[in-house]
Amino acid sequence: MQRRPTKEQSRHWTNCLGVCHFTAQRTIEHCLPRAHRIINMRGLINVGTHCAVNSVLQCLYVTDDFRITYSTVASELTSVLRDMDRNTPGMPPCDPNPLVDALIRYSGMTYEVQQDADTVFKCVLNALADDGDPRCKQASGLWTIRKQQSAKCSTCNAECVSHHAANNVIVYIGNNEPNKLQDYMDDYSETFRVSDYHCGTCQEETELNVTTDITELPAVLCFTVARGQRCVQRGELMVNTGAIDVPEELDCSRMCATSQPTKYELYGMITHTGPYEFSHYAAFVKKMSKWYFVDGDVVKQCPVLPLSYYNVPAHLYMLMYRRI
Incomplete structure:
Protein backbone atom coordinates (compact mmCIF):
# COMPACT_ATOMS: atom_id res chain seq x y z
CA MET A 1 0.00 0.00 0.00
CA GLN A 2 1.42 3.37 -1.01
CA ARG A 3 0.89 6.27 1.34
CA ARG A 4 1.70 9.88 0.65
CA PRO A 5 1.79 11.82 3.91
CA THR A 6 -0.63 14.74 4.06
CA LYS A 7 0.28 18.03 5.65
CA GLU A 8 -1.78 17.06 8.68
CA GLN A 9 0.00 13.71 8.95
CA SER A 10 3.45 15.21 8.59
CA ARG A 11 2.74 17.76 11.28
CA HIS A 12 1.32 15.04 13.56
CA TRP A 13 1.01 16.34 17.09
CA THR A 14 4.30 15.60 18.76
CA ASN A 15 4.45 19.22 19.93
CA CYS A 16 0.98 19.11 21.46
CA LEU A 17 0.63 21.57 24.33
CA GLY A 18 -2.36 22.15 26.53
CA VAL A 19 -3.39 22.26 30.16
CA CYS A 20 -4.25 18.81 31.51
CA HIS A 21 -8.01 18.56 31.97
CA PHE A 22 -7.49 16.32 35.01
CA THR A 23 -10.89 16.30 36.69
CA ALA A 24 -13.24 16.27 33.70
CA GLN A 25 -11.49 14.00 31.21
CA ARG A 26 -11.34 10.63 33.01
CA THR A 27 -13.57 9.13 30.34
CA ILE A 28 -11.73 5.82 30.36
CA GLU A 29 -11.81 5.41 34.14
CA HIS A 30 -15.59 5.78 34.22
CA CYS A 31 -15.91 2.77 31.90
CA LEU A 32 -14.01 0.42 34.21
CA PRO A 33 -15.54 -2.10 36.61
CA ARG A 34 -15.36 -1.57 40.36
CA ALA A 35 -11.78 -1.43 41.63
CA HIS A 36 -10.03 -4.58 42.82
CA ARG A 37 -7.55 -4.68 45.69
CA ILE A 38 -4.13 -3.68 44.34
CA ILE A 39 -1.02 -5.17 45.96
CA ASN A 40 1.73 -4.90 43.34
CA MET A 41 1.27 -1.61 41.48
CA ARG A 42 1.76 2.00 42.56
CA GLY A 43 0.35 5.16 41.13
CA LEU A 44 2.21 8.42 40.51
CA ILE A 45 1.40 11.86 41.84
CA ASN A 46 -0.12 14.16 39.21
CA VAL A 47 0.08 17.85 40.04
CA GLY A 48 -2.11 18.65 37.04
CA THR A 49 0.19 18.64 34.01
CA HIS A 50 2.31 15.50 34.45
CA CYS A 51 -0.10 12.82 33.21
CA ALA A 52 1.91 12.31 29.99
CA VAL A 53 5.07 11.68 32.04
CA ASN A 54 3.20 9.39 34.42
CA SER A 55 1.67 7.32 31.61
CA VAL A 56 5.03 6.86 29.87
CA LEU A 57 6.66 5.91 33.18
CA GLN A 58 4.08 3.18 33.81
CA CYS A 59 4.80 1.66 30.38
CA LEU A 60 8.57 1.83 30.98
CA TYR A 61 8.07 0.23 34.40
CA VAL A 62 6.46 -2.90 32.92
CA THR A 63 9.00 -3.19 30.08
CA ASP A 64 10.97 -6.17 31.44
CA ASP A 65 14.26 -5.74 29.56
CA PHE A 66 14.26 -2.03 30.32
CA ARG A 67 13.73 -2.62 34.04
CA ILE A 68 16.60 -5.12 34.13
CA THR A 69 18.96 -2.33 33.09
CA TYR A 70 17.46 0.57 34.96
CA SER A 71 20.09 0.42 37.72
CA THR A 72 22.50 1.95 35.20
CA VAL A 73 20.32 4.65 33.64
CA ALA A 74 20.11 8.33 34.59
CA SER A 75 19.80 8.72 38.36
CA GLU A 76 16.38 10.39 38.39
CA LEU A 77 14.80 7.68 36.25
CA THR A 78 16.50 5.00 38.33
CA SER A 79 15.16 6.52 41.53
CA VAL A 80 11.52 6.73 40.46
CA LEU A 81 11.50 3.23 38.95
CA ARG A 82 12.99 1.80 42.14
CA ASP A 83 10.40 3.68 44.15
CA MET A 84 7.66 2.14 41.99
CA ASP A 85 9.04 -1.29 42.91
CA ARG A 86 8.32 -0.62 46.60
CA ASN A 87 4.63 -1.37 46.25
CA THR A 88 3.47 -2.80 49.56
CA PRO A 89 -0.20 -2.12 50.41
CA GLY A 90 -0.94 1.28 51.87
CA MET A 91 2.06 3.09 50.41
CA PRO A 92 1.37 6.54 48.92
CA PRO A 93 1.85 7.20 45.20
CA CYS A 94 5.36 7.87 43.91
CA ASP A 95 6.63 11.36 43.18
CA PRO A 96 7.88 11.84 39.57
CA ASN A 97 8.82 15.52 40.06
CA PRO A 98 12.62 14.94 40.25
CA LEU A 99 12.43 13.18 36.88
CA VAL A 100 10.28 15.98 35.45
CA ASP A 101 12.89 18.51 36.59
CA ALA A 102 15.63 16.43 34.93
CA LEU A 103 13.67 16.31 31.66
CA ILE A 104 13.26 20.09 31.79
CA ARG A 105 17.01 20.55 32.26
CA TYR A 106 17.79 18.12 29.45
CA SER A 107 15.30 19.24 26.81
CA GLY A 108 14.32 22.77 27.73
CA MET A 109 10.65 21.83 27.50
CA THR A 110 8.22 23.43 29.89
CA TYR A 111 5.98 21.23 32.00
CA GLU A 112 3.77 24.06 33.22
CA VAL A 113 1.47 22.96 30.41
CA GLN A 114 0.73 19.44 29.24
CA GLN A 115 3.33 17.81 27.00
CA ASP A 116 2.53 15.16 24.42
CA ALA A 117 3.18 11.60 25.67
CA ASP A 118 5.03 10.70 22.45
CA THR A 119 7.35 13.68 22.97
CA VAL A 120 8.03 12.65 26.57
CA PHE A 121 8.76 9.06 25.50
CA LYS A 122 11.30 10.18 22.88
CA CYS A 123 12.86 12.67 25.30
CA VAL A 124 13.49 9.90 27.86
CA LEU A 125 15.07 7.62 25.25
CA ASN A 126 17.24 10.42 23.85
CA ALA A 127 18.40 11.37 27.34
CA LEU A 128 19.47 7.78 28.00
CA ALA A 129 21.26 7.55 24.65
CA ASP A 130 23.17 10.76 25.48
CA GLN A 148 16.93 1.97 4.74
CA GLN A 149 15.69 4.78 2.50
CA SER A 150 16.05 4.84 -1.27
CA ALA A 151 15.46 8.05 -3.26
CA LYS A 152 15.38 7.44 -7.02
CA CYS A 153 15.03 9.90 -9.89
CA SER A 154 12.06 8.92 -12.09
CA THR A 155 13.89 10.14 -15.23
CA CYS A 156 17.42 8.71 -15.04
CA ASN A 157 16.98 6.26 -12.13
CA ALA A 158 19.89 7.82 -10.23
CA GLU A 159 19.55 6.48 -6.70
CA CYS A 160 20.67 7.65 -3.29
CA VAL A 161 20.50 5.18 -0.39
CA SER A 162 20.67 6.21 3.25
CA HIS A 163 20.20 4.51 6.61
CA HIS A 164 18.50 5.90 9.67
CA ALA A 165 16.66 4.85 12.81
CA ALA A 166 13.36 5.53 14.55
CA ASN A 167 11.83 4.51 17.86
CA ASN A 168 8.19 4.26 16.86
CA VAL A 169 5.84 3.55 13.97
CA ILE A 170 3.19 6.18 13.24
CA VAL A 171 -0.25 4.74 12.49
CA TYR A 172 -2.57 6.94 10.43
CA ILE A 173 -6.32 6.49 10.79
CA GLY A 174 -9.16 7.61 8.55
CA ASN A 175 -8.74 8.58 4.88
CA ASN A 176 -9.42 4.99 3.77
CA GLU A 177 -6.68 3.59 6.02
CA PRO A 178 -7.33 0.15 7.59
CA ASN A 179 -8.97 0.35 11.01
CA LYS A 180 -7.27 -2.86 12.16
CA LEU A 181 -3.65 -2.62 13.28
CA GLN A 182 -2.81 -6.06 11.86
CA ASP A 183 -4.15 -5.08 8.42
CA TYR A 184 -2.23 -1.81 8.61
CA MET A 185 1.01 -3.67 9.33
CA ASP A 186 0.36 -6.25 6.59
CA ASP A 187 0.10 -3.41 4.04
CA TYR A 188 2.73 -1.21 5.66
CA SER A 189 4.71 0.96 3.27
CA GLU A 190 6.64 4.22 3.48
CA THR A 191 6.59 5.01 -0.22
CA PHE A 192 5.79 8.44 -1.63
CA ARG A 193 6.71 10.81 -4.46
CA VAL A 194 8.27 14.26 -4.36
CA SER A 195 7.29 16.50 -7.28
CA ASP A 196 9.26 19.44 -8.69
CA TYR A 197 12.54 17.71 -7.92
CA HIS A 198 15.73 18.87 -9.65
CA CYS A 199 18.00 15.89 -10.32
CA GLY A 200 21.70 16.70 -10.05
CA THR A 201 22.59 13.75 -12.30
CA CYS A 202 20.38 14.30 -15.35
CA GLN A 203 19.73 18.02 -14.61
CA GLU A 204 16.00 17.54 -15.20
CA GLU A 205 13.01 18.87 -13.30
CA THR A 206 11.32 15.61 -12.45
CA GLU A 207 9.84 13.46 -9.68
CA LEU A 208 11.67 11.67 -6.90
CA ASN A 209 10.42 8.25 -5.77
CA VAL A 210 11.19 7.67 -2.10
CA THR A 211 10.92 4.20 -0.55
CA THR A 212 11.76 3.33 3.04
CA ASP A 213 12.17 -0.29 4.12
CA ILE A 214 12.49 -1.58 7.67
CA THR A 215 15.67 -3.66 7.91
CA GLU A 216 15.58 -4.56 11.61
CA LEU A 217 12.73 -4.75 14.11
CA PRO A 218 13.38 -3.91 17.78
CA ALA A 219 12.82 -5.99 20.91
CA VAL A 220 10.03 -3.60 21.89
CA LEU A 221 7.82 -2.03 19.23
CA CYS A 222 6.03 1.26 19.87
CA PHE A 223 3.12 2.49 17.75
CA THR A 224 1.83 6.06 17.90
CA VAL A 225 -1.66 6.71 16.53
CA ALA A 226 -1.77 10.03 14.64
CA ARG A 227 -4.93 11.49 16.15
CA GLY A 228 -4.24 15.15 15.42
CA GLN A 229 -5.96 16.59 12.36
CA ARG A 230 -6.63 20.10 11.12
CA CYS A 231 -10.21 21.22 10.64
CA VAL A 232 -10.35 23.01 7.28
CA GLN A 233 -13.48 25.00 8.15
CA ARG A 234 -12.19 26.27 11.49
CA GLY A 235 -8.47 26.24 10.73
CA GLU A 236 -7.67 24.61 14.07
CA LEU A 237 -6.33 21.28 15.27
CA MET A 238 -8.89 18.67 16.25
CA VAL A 239 -8.68 15.17 17.72
CA ASN A 240 -9.56 12.21 15.50
CA THR A 241 -11.44 9.76 17.72
CA GLY A 242 -11.69 7.00 15.14
CA ALA A 243 -11.51 3.56 16.75
CA ILE A 244 -8.62 1.24 15.95
CA ASP A 245 -8.79 -2.54 16.37
CA VAL A 246 -5.70 -3.66 18.29
CA PRO A 247 -4.78 -7.37 18.69
CA GLU A 248 -3.15 -8.95 21.74
CA GLU A 249 -0.63 -10.60 19.41
CA LEU A 250 0.75 -8.85 16.33
CA ASP A 251 2.51 -10.48 13.38
CA CYS A 252 5.04 -8.08 11.81
CA SER A 253 6.57 -10.54 9.32
CA ARG A 254 5.39 -8.48 6.33
CA MET A 255 7.03 -5.33 7.66
CA CYS A 256 10.56 -6.68 7.55
CA ALA A 257 12.48 -9.55 5.93
CA THR A 258 14.44 -10.84 8.91
CA SER A 259 15.46 -14.08 10.56
CA GLN A 260 14.45 -12.70 13.96
CA PRO A 261 11.06 -13.51 15.51
CA THR A 262 8.40 -11.15 14.20
CA LYS A 263 5.54 -11.85 16.60
CA TYR A 264 4.81 -9.40 19.39
CA GLU A 265 2.46 -9.26 22.38
CA LEU A 266 0.70 -6.18 23.69
CA TYR A 267 1.73 -5.07 27.20
CA GLY A 268 1.21 -1.30 27.41
CA MET A 269 -1.25 1.29 26.12
CA ILE A 270 -1.48 5.04 26.63
CA THR A 271 -4.85 6.68 26.07
CA HIS A 272 -5.63 10.28 25.18
CA THR A 273 -8.93 11.87 26.15
CA GLY A 274 -10.31 15.36 25.86
CA PRO A 275 -10.00 18.04 23.17
CA TYR A 276 -6.69 19.05 21.64
CA GLU A 277 -6.12 21.97 24.01
CA PHE A 278 -7.13 20.13 27.21
CA SER A 279 -5.68 16.66 26.83
CA HIS A 280 -5.33 14.00 29.49
CA TYR A 281 -3.27 10.80 29.39
CA ALA A 282 -3.69 7.53 31.27
CA ALA A 283 -2.17 4.07 30.84
CA PHE A 284 -3.12 0.41 30.74
CA VAL A 285 -0.15 -1.82 31.61
CA LYS A 286 0.32 -5.58 31.87
CA LYS A 287 2.30 -6.86 34.85
CA MET A 288 2.62 -10.53 35.86
CA SER A 289 -0.12 -11.50 33.34
CA LYS A 290 -2.59 -9.01 34.83
CA TRP A 291 -3.78 -5.75 33.30
CA TYR A 292 -3.98 -2.54 35.32
CA PHE A 293 -5.45 0.88 34.63
CA VAL A 294 -3.22 3.65 36.00
CA ASP A 295 -4.26 7.31 36.00
CA GLY A 296 -2.05 9.39 38.27
CA ASP A 297 -2.50 7.97 41.78
CA VAL A 298 -5.50 5.86 40.71
CA VAL A 299 -4.67 2.17 40.15
CA LYS A 300 -7.30 -0.42 39.22
CA GLN A 301 -6.91 -4.04 38.23
CA CYS A 302 -8.76 -4.93 35.02
CA PRO A 303 -10.69 -8.24 35.24
CA VAL A 304 -10.65 -8.57 31.44
CA LEU A 305 -8.54 -7.30 28.55
CA PRO A 306 -8.97 -3.48 28.51
CA LEU A 307 -9.50 -3.49 24.74
CA SER A 308 -12.99 -4.86 25.38
CA TYR A 309 -13.98 -1.80 27.42
CA TYR A 310 -16.35 0.68 25.84
CA ASN A 311 -14.67 3.57 24.04
CA VAL A 312 -11.07 2.50 24.74
CA PRO A 313 -10.25 1.79 21.03
CA ALA A 314 -11.29 5.37 20.18
CA HIS A 315 -8.79 6.85 22.64
CA LEU A 316 -5.72 4.66 22.09
CA TYR A 317 -2.69 6.84 21.40
CA MET A 318 0.49 4.84 22.09
CA LEU A 319 0.86 1.04 22.00
CA MET A 320 3.75 -1.01 23.38
CA TYR A 321 4.45 -4.50 22.02
CA ARG A 322 7.29 -6.81 23.11
CA ARG A 323 8.77 -9.58 21.01
CA ILE A 324 7.50 -13.05 21.89
Whole structure:
Protein backbone atom coordinates (compact mmCIF):
# COMPACT_ATOMS: atom_id res chain seq x y z
CA MET A 1 0.00 0.00 0.00
CA GLN A 2 1.42 3.37 -1.01
CA ARG A 3 0.89 6.27 1.34
CA ARG A 4 1.70 9.88 0.65
CA PRO A 5 1.79 11.82 3.91
CA THR A 6 -0.63 14.74 4.06
CA LYS A 7 0.28 18.03 5.65
CA GLU A 8 -1.78 17.06 8.68
CA GLN A 9 0.00 13.71 8.95
CA SER A 10 3.45 15.21 8.59
CA ARG A 11 2.74 17.76 11.28
CA HIS A 12 1.32 15.04 13.56
CA TRP A 13 1.01 16.34 17.09
CA THR A 14 4.30 15.60 18.76
CA ASN A 15 4.45 19.22 19.93
CA CYS A 16 0.98 19.11 21.46
CA LEU A 17 0.63 21.57 24.33
CA GLY A 18 -2.36 22.15 26.53
CA VAL A 19 -3.39 22.26 30.16
CA CYS A 20 -4.25 18.81 31.51
CA HIS A 21 -8.01 18.56 31.97
CA PHE A 22 -7.49 16.32 35.01
CA THR A 23 -10.89 16.30 36.69
CA ALA A 24 -13.24 16.27 33.70
CA GLN A 25 -11.49 14.00 31.21
CA ARG A 26 -11.34 10.63 33.01
CA THR A 27 -13.57 9.13 30.34
CA ILE A 28 -11.73 5.82 30.36
CA GLU A 29 -11.81 5.41 34.14
CA HIS A 30 -15.59 5.78 34.22
CA CYS A 31 -15.91 2.77 31.90
CA LEU A 32 -14.01 0.42 34.21
CA PRO A 33 -15.54 -2.10 36.61
CA ARG A 34 -15.36 -1.57 40.36
CA ALA A 35 -11.78 -1.43 41.63
CA HIS A 36 -10.03 -4.58 42.82
CA ARG A 37 -7.55 -4.68 45.69
CA ILE A 38 -4.13 -3.68 44.34
CA ILE A 39 -1.02 -5.17 45.96
CA ASN A 40 1.73 -4.90 43.34
CA MET A 41 1.27 -1.61 41.48
CA ARG A 42 1.76 2.00 42.56
CA GLY A 43 0.35 5.16 41.13
CA LEU A 44 2.21 8.42 40.51
CA ILE A 45 1.40 11.86 41.84
CA ASN A 46 -0.12 14.16 39.21
CA VAL A 47 0.08 17.85 40.04
CA GLY A 48 -2.11 18.65 37.04
CA THR A 49 0.19 18.64 34.01
CA HIS A 50 2.31 15.50 34.45
CA CYS A 51 -0.10 12.82 33.21
CA ALA A 52 1.91 12.31 29.99
CA VAL A 53 5.07 11.68 32.04
CA ASN A 54 3.20 9.39 34.42
CA SER A 55 1.67 7.32 31.61
CA VAL A 56 5.03 6.86 29.87
CA LEU A 57 6.66 5.91 33.18
CA GLN A 58 4.08 3.18 33.81
CA CYS A 59 4.80 1.66 30.38
CA LEU A 60 8.57 1.83 30.98
CA TYR A 61 8.07 0.23 34.40
CA VAL A 62 6.46 -2.90 32.92
CA THR A 63 9.00 -3.19 30.08
CA ASP A 64 10.97 -6.17 31.44
CA ASP A 65 14.26 -5.74 29.56
CA PHE A 66 14.26 -2.03 30.32
CA ARG A 67 13.73 -2.62 34.04
CA ILE A 68 16.60 -5.12 34.13
CA THR A 69 18.96 -2.33 33.09
CA TYR A 70 17.46 0.57 34.96
CA SER A 71 20.09 0.42 37.72
CA THR A 72 22.50 1.95 35.20
CA VAL A 73 20.32 4.65 33.64
CA ALA A 74 20.11 8.33 34.59
CA SER A 75 19.80 8.72 38.36
CA GLU A 76 16.38 10.39 38.39
CA LEU A 77 14.80 7.68 36.25
CA THR A 78 16.50 5.00 38.33
CA SER A 79 15.16 6.52 41.53
CA VAL A 80 11.52 6.73 40.46
CA LEU A 81 11.50 3.23 38.95
CA ARG A 82 12.99 1.80 42.14
CA ASP A 83 10.40 3.68 44.15
CA MET A 84 7.66 2.14 41.99
CA ASP A 85 9.04 -1.29 42.91
CA ARG A 86 8.32 -0.62 46.60
CA ASN A 87 4.63 -1.37 46.25
CA THR A 88 3.47 -2.80 49.56
CA PRO A 89 -0.20 -2.12 50.41
CA GLY A 90 -0.94 1.28 51.87
CA MET A 91 2.06 3.09 50.41
CA PRO A 92 1.37 6.54 48.92
CA PRO A 93 1.85 7.20 45.20
CA CYS A 94 5.36 7.87 43.91
CA ASP A 95 6.63 11.36 43.18
CA PRO A 96 7.88 11.84 39.57
CA ASN A 97 8.82 15.52 40.06
CA PRO A 98 12.62 14.94 40.25
CA LEU A 99 12.43 13.18 36.88
CA VAL A 100 10.28 15.98 35.45
CA ASP A 101 12.89 18.51 36.59
CA ALA A 102 15.63 16.43 34.93
CA LEU A 103 13.67 16.31 31.66
CA ILE A 104 13.26 20.09 31.79
CA ARG A 105 17.01 20.55 32.26
CA TYR A 106 17.79 18.12 29.45
CA SER A 107 15.30 19.24 26.81
CA GLY A 108 14.32 22.77 27.73
CA MET A 109 10.65 21.83 27.50
CA THR A 110 8.22 23.43 29.89
CA TYR A 111 5.98 21.23 32.00
CA GLU A 112 3.77 24.06 33.22
CA VAL A 113 1.47 22.96 30.41
CA GLN A 114 0.73 19.44 29.24
CA GLN A 115 3.33 17.81 27.00
CA ASP A 116 2.53 15.16 24.42
CA ALA A 117 3.18 11.60 25.67
CA ASP A 118 5.03 10.70 22.45
CA THR A 119 7.35 13.68 22.97
CA VAL A 120 8.03 12.65 26.57
CA PHE A 121 8.76 9.06 25.50
CA LYS A 122 11.30 10.18 22.88
CA CYS A 123 12.86 12.67 25.30
CA VAL A 124 13.49 9.90 27.86
CA LEU A 125 15.07 7.62 25.25
CA ASN A 126 17.24 10.42 23.85
CA ALA A 127 18.40 11.37 27.34
CA LEU A 128 19.47 7.78 28.00
CA ALA A 129 21.26 7.55 24.65
CA ASP A 130 23.17 10.76 25.48
CA ASP A 131 24.04 9.68 29.02
CA GLY A 132 27.49 8.33 28.10
CA ASP A 133 27.03 4.97 29.81
CA PRO A 134 26.86 2.28 27.08
CA ARG A 135 24.36 0.34 29.17
CA CYS A 136 22.03 3.34 29.17
CA LYS A 137 22.32 3.49 25.40
CA GLN A 138 21.50 -0.22 25.26
CA ALA A 139 18.38 0.38 27.33
CA SER A 140 17.20 3.19 25.03
CA GLY A 141 17.92 0.98 22.01
CA LEU A 142 15.23 -1.53 22.97
CA TRP A 143 12.82 0.46 20.75
CA THR A 144 15.24 1.24 17.87
CA ILE A 145 13.87 0.44 14.39
CA ARG A 146 16.51 0.28 11.63
CA LYS A 147 15.49 1.63 8.23
CA GLN A 148 16.93 1.97 4.74
CA GLN A 149 15.69 4.78 2.50
CA SER A 150 16.05 4.84 -1.27
CA ALA A 151 15.46 8.05 -3.26
CA LYS A 152 15.38 7.44 -7.02
CA CYS A 153 15.03 9.90 -9.89
CA SER A 154 12.06 8.92 -12.09
CA THR A 155 13.89 10.14 -15.23
CA CYS A 156 17.42 8.71 -15.04
CA ASN A 157 16.98 6.26 -12.13
CA ALA A 158 19.89 7.82 -10.23
CA GLU A 159 19.55 6.48 -6.70
CA CYS A 160 20.67 7.65 -3.29
CA VAL A 161 20.50 5.18 -0.39
CA SER A 162 20.67 6.21 3.25
CA HIS A 163 20.20 4.51 6.61
CA HIS A 164 18.50 5.90 9.67
CA ALA A 165 16.66 4.85 12.81
CA ALA A 166 13.36 5.53 14.55
CA ASN A 167 11.83 4.51 17.86
CA ASN A 168 8.19 4.26 16.86
CA VAL A 169 5.84 3.55 13.97
CA ILE A 170 3.19 6.18 13.24
CA VAL A 171 -0.25 4.74 12.49
CA TYR A 172 -2.57 6.94 10.43
CA ILE A 173 -6.32 6.49 10.79
CA GLY A 174 -9.16 7.61 8.55
CA ASN A 175 -8.74 8.58 4.88
CA ASN A 176 -9.42 4.99 3.77
CA GLU A 177 -6.68 3.59 6.02
CA PRO A 178 -7.33 0.15 7.59
CA ASN A 179 -8.97 0.35 11.01
CA LYS A 180 -7.27 -2.86 12.16
CA LEU A 181 -3.65 -2.62 13.28
CA GLN A 182 -2.81 -6.06 11.86
CA ASP A 183 -4.15 -5.08 8.42
CA TYR A 184 -2.23 -1.81 8.61
CA MET A 185 1.01 -3.67 9.33
CA ASP A 186 0.36 -6.25 6.59
CA ASP A 187 0.10 -3.41 4.04
CA TYR A 188 2.73 -1.21 5.66
CA SER A 189 4.71 0.96 3.27
CA GLU A 190 6.64 4.22 3.48
CA THR A 191 6.59 5.01 -0.22
CA PHE A 192 5.79 8.44 -1.63
CA ARG A 193 6.71 10.81 -4.46
CA VAL A 194 8.27 14.26 -4.36
CA SER A 195 7.29 16.50 -7.28
CA ASP A 196 9.26 19.44 -8.69
CA TYR A 197 12.54 17.71 -7.92
CA HIS A 198 15.73 18.87 -9.65
CA CYS A 199 18.00 15.89 -10.32
CA GLY A 200 21.70 16.70 -10.05
CA THR A 201 22.59 13.75 -12.30
CA CYS A 202 20.38 14.30 -15.35
CA GLN A 203 19.73 18.02 -14.61
CA GLU A 204 16.00 17.54 -15.20
CA GLU A 205 13.01 18.87 -13.30
CA THR A 206 11.32 15.61 -12.45
CA GLU A 207 9.84 13.46 -9.68
CA LEU A 208 11.67 11.67 -6.90
CA ASN A 209 10.42 8.25 -5.77
CA VAL A 210 11.19 7.67 -2.10
CA THR A 211 10.92 4.20 -0.55
CA THR A 212 11.76 3.33 3.04
CA ASP A 213 12.17 -0.29 4.12
CA ILE A 214 12.49 -1.58 7.67
CA THR A 215 15.67 -3.66 7.91
CA GLU A 216 15.58 -4.56 11.61
CA LEU A 217 12.73 -4.75 14.11
CA PRO A 218 13.38 -3.91 17.78
CA ALA A 219 12.82 -5.99 20.91
CA VAL A 220 10.03 -3.60 21.89
CA LEU A 221 7.82 -2.03 19.23
CA CYS A 222 6.03 1.26 19.87
CA PHE A 223 3.12 2.49 17.75
CA THR A 224 1.83 6.06 17.90
CA VAL A 225 -1.66 6.71 16.53
CA ALA A 226 -1.77 10.03 14.64
CA ARG A 227 -4.93 11.49 16.15
CA GLY A 228 -4.24 15.15 15.42
CA GLN A 229 -5.96 16.59 12.36
CA ARG A 230 -6.63 20.10 11.12
CA CYS A 231 -10.21 21.22 10.64
CA VAL A 232 -10.35 23.01 7.28
CA GLN A 233 -13.48 25.00 8.15
CA ARG A 234 -12.19 26.27 11.49
CA GLY A 235 -8.47 26.24 10.73
CA GLU A 236 -7.67 24.61 14.07
CA LEU A 237 -6.33 21.28 15.27
CA MET A 238 -8.89 18.67 16.25
CA VAL A 239 -8.68 15.17 17.72
CA ASN A 240 -9.56 12.21 15.50
CA THR A 241 -11.44 9.76 17.72
CA GLY A 242 -11.69 7.00 15.14
CA ALA A 243 -11.51 3.56 16.75
CA ILE A 244 -8.62 1.24 15.95
CA ASP A 245 -8.79 -2.54 16.37
CA VAL A 246 -5.70 -3.66 18.29
CA PRO A 247 -4.78 -7.37 18.69
CA GLU A 248 -3.15 -8.95 21.74
CA GLU A 249 -0.63 -10.60 19.41
CA LEU A 250 0.75 -8.85 16.33
CA ASP A 251 2.51 -10.48 13.38
CA CYS A 252 5.04 -8.08 11.81
CA SER A 253 6.57 -10.54 9.32
CA ARG A 254 5.39 -8.48 6.33
CA MET A 255 7.03 -5.33 7.66
CA CYS A 256 10.56 -6.68 7.55
CA ALA A 257 12.48 -9.55 5.93
CA THR A 258 14.44 -10.84 8.91
CA SER A 259 15.46 -14.08 10.56
CA GLN A 260 14.45 -12.70 13.96
CA PRO A 261 11.06 -13.51 15.51
CA THR A 262 8.40 -11.15 14.20
CA LYS A 263 5.54 -11.85 16.60
CA TYR A 264 4.81 -9.40 19.39
CA GLU A 265 2.46 -9.26 22.38
CA LEU A 266 0.70 -6.18 23.69
CA TYR A 267 1.73 -5.07 27.20
CA GLY A 268 1.21 -1.30 27.41
CA MET A 269 -1.25 1.29 26.12
CA ILE A 270 -1.48 5.04 26.63
CA THR A 271 -4.85 6.68 26.07
CA HIS A 272 -5.63 10.28 25.18
CA THR A 273 -8.93 11.87 26.15
CA GLY A 274 -10.31 15.36 25.86
CA PRO A 275 -10.00 18.04 23.17
CA TYR A 276 -6.69 19.05 21.64
CA GLU A 277 -6.12 21.97 24.01
CA PHE A 278 -7.13 20.13 27.21
CA SER A 279 -5.68 16.66 26.83
CA HIS A 280 -5.33 14.00 29.49
CA TYR A 281 -3.27 10.80 29.39
CA ALA A 282 -3.69 7.53 31.27
CA ALA A 283 -2.17 4.07 30.84
CA PHE A 284 -3.12 0.41 30.74
CA VAL A 285 -0.15 -1.82 31.61
CA LYS A 286 0.32 -5.58 31.87
CA LYS A 287 2.30 -6.86 34.85
CA MET A 288 2.62 -10.53 35.86
CA SER A 289 -0.12 -11.50 33.34
CA LYS A 290 -2.59 -9.01 34.83
CA TRP A 291 -3.78 -5.75 33.30
CA TYR A 292 -3.98 -2.54 35.32
CA PHE A 293 -5.45 0.88 34.63
CA VAL A 294 -3.22 3.65 36.00
CA ASP A 295 -4.26 7.31 36.00
CA GLY A 296 -2.05 9.39 38.27
CA ASP A 297 -2.50 7.97 41.78
CA VAL A 298 -5.50 5.86 40.71
CA VAL A 299 -4.67 2.17 40.15
CA LYS A 300 -7.30 -0.42 39.22
CA GLN A 301 -6.91 -4.04 38.23
CA CYS A 302 -8.76 -4.93 35.02
CA PRO A 303 -10.69 -8.24 35.24
CA VAL A 304 -10.65 -8.57 31.44
CA LEU A 305 -8.54 -7.30 28.55
CA PRO A 306 -8.97 -3.48 28.51
CA LEU A 307 -9.50 -3.49 24.74
CA SER A 308 -12.99 -4.86 25.38
CA TYR A 309 -13.98 -1.80 27.42
CA TYR A 310 -16.35 0.68 25.84
CA ASN A 311 -14.67 3.57 24.04
CA VAL A 312 -11.07 2.50 24.74
CA PRO A 313 -10.25 1.79 21.03
CA ALA A 314 -11.29 5.37 20.18
CA HIS A 315 -8.79 6.85 22.64
CA LEU A 316 -5.72 4.66 22.09
CA TYR A 317 -2.69 6.84 21.40
CA MET A 318 0.49 4.84 22.09
CA LEU A 319 0.86 1.04 22.00
CA MET A 320 3.75 -1.01 23.38
CA TYR A 321 4.45 -4.50 22.02
CA ARG A 322 7.29 -6.81 23.11
CA ARG A 323 8.77 -9.58 21.01
CA ILE A 324 7.50 -13.05 21.89
